Amino acid sequence: EVQLVESGGVVVQPGGSLRLSCAASGFTFDDYTMHWVRQAPGKGLEWVSLISWDGGSTYYADSVKGRFTISRDNSKNSLYLQMNSLRTEDTALYYCAKDVNSGWSGDLDYWGQGTLVTVSS
Amino acid sequence: QSALTQPASVSGSPGQSITISCTGTSSDVGSYNLVSWYQQHPGKAPKLMIYEVSKRPSGVSNRFSGSKSGNTASLTISGLQAEDEADYYCCSYAGSSPSYVFGTGTKVTVL
Numbered sequence: 168e169v170q171l172v173e174s175g176g177v178v179v180q181p182g183g184s185l186r187l188s189c190a191a192s193g194f195t196f197d198d199y200t201m202h203w204v205r206q207a208p209g210k211g212l213e214w215v216s217l218i219s220w221d222g223g224s225t226y227y228a229d230s231v232k233g234r235f236t237i238s239r240d241n242s243k244n245s246l247y248l249q250m251n252s253l254r255t256e257d258t259a260l261y262y263c264a265k266d267v268n269s270g271w272s273g274d275l276d277y278w279g280q281g282t283l284v285t286v287s288s
Numbered sequence: 289q290s291a292l293t294q295p296a297s298v299s300g301s302p303g304q305s306i307t308i309s310c311t312g313t314s315s316d317v318g319s320y321n322l323v324s325w326y327q328q329h330p331g332k333a334p335k336l337m338i339y340e341v342s343k344r345p346s347g348v349s350n351r352f353s354g355s356k357s358g359n360t361a362s363l364t365i366s367g368l369q370a371e372d373e374a375d376y377y378c379c380s381y382a383g384s385s386p387s388y389v390f391g392t393g394t395k396v397t398v399l
Contacts, residue, residue: 204334211291211377211390211391211392211393212326212328212334212377212379212390212393213390214379214387214388214389214390217386226385226386226387228289228387229289229387262333262334267336267339267345271386272322272339272340272381273322273324273379273380273381273386273388274322274324274336274339274340275324275326275334275336276336276339276345278333278334278335279333280332280333281333
């Protein structure tokens with residue numbers, strides 16, 4: 168059974184930093200592109216970032232470019248999101264999600280339950 | 289990148305068919321056959337219902353179907369059931385780097 172379990176979400180002050188983690192199991196982690204998608208409270212979904220199967224390619228939404236860094240450790244079946252210079256508008260439930268293949272179709276067939284990041288003073 | 293436009297709400301009676309539209313631009317929906325649809329029940333993670341415009345993942349009911357014409361994609365739910373009541377989001381590949389854009393979301397109500 169595929170499982171994605173996010174962690175690391177907390178309350179942080181504006182300008183602060185945070186690292187989210189996503190532990191994957193039930194599939195061959197290093198065969199797939201992975202994504203982070205967020206959802207502000209009561210709002211819609213927003214794509215945040217993706218990382219290729221080998222970590223060699225990373226891409227970001229304009230809203231987080233230069234502030235967030237996605238990474239993965241295939242030896243630990245884990246995905247990460249380093250979030251710096253946090254803003255109040257970054258407050259959201261952050262999901263990690265698996266792409267259906269090793270490319271970047273953006274078709275996300277498995278999602279975690281999310282971890283809540285609250286940016287507030 | 290602006291969000292794709294979806295109707296805020298769509299409703300139907302059990303057994304009926306409903307269609308949710310997803311309007312983008314020639315830079316996203318109109319240029320790529322990479323439109324997906326997600327179902328999200330309250331407090332739950334999204335679930336992939338349709339990918340690559342019209343393909344259904346294993347385990348998804350054939351009551352769900354997708355199509356695209358020009359800059360607008362559509363999700364049709366036939367034989368509407370109470371369990372279909374949820375929020376639905378479309379998503380399109382938008383090129384440039386790459387990037388992806390989600391729709392504004394549609395709340396489906398089963399009357």
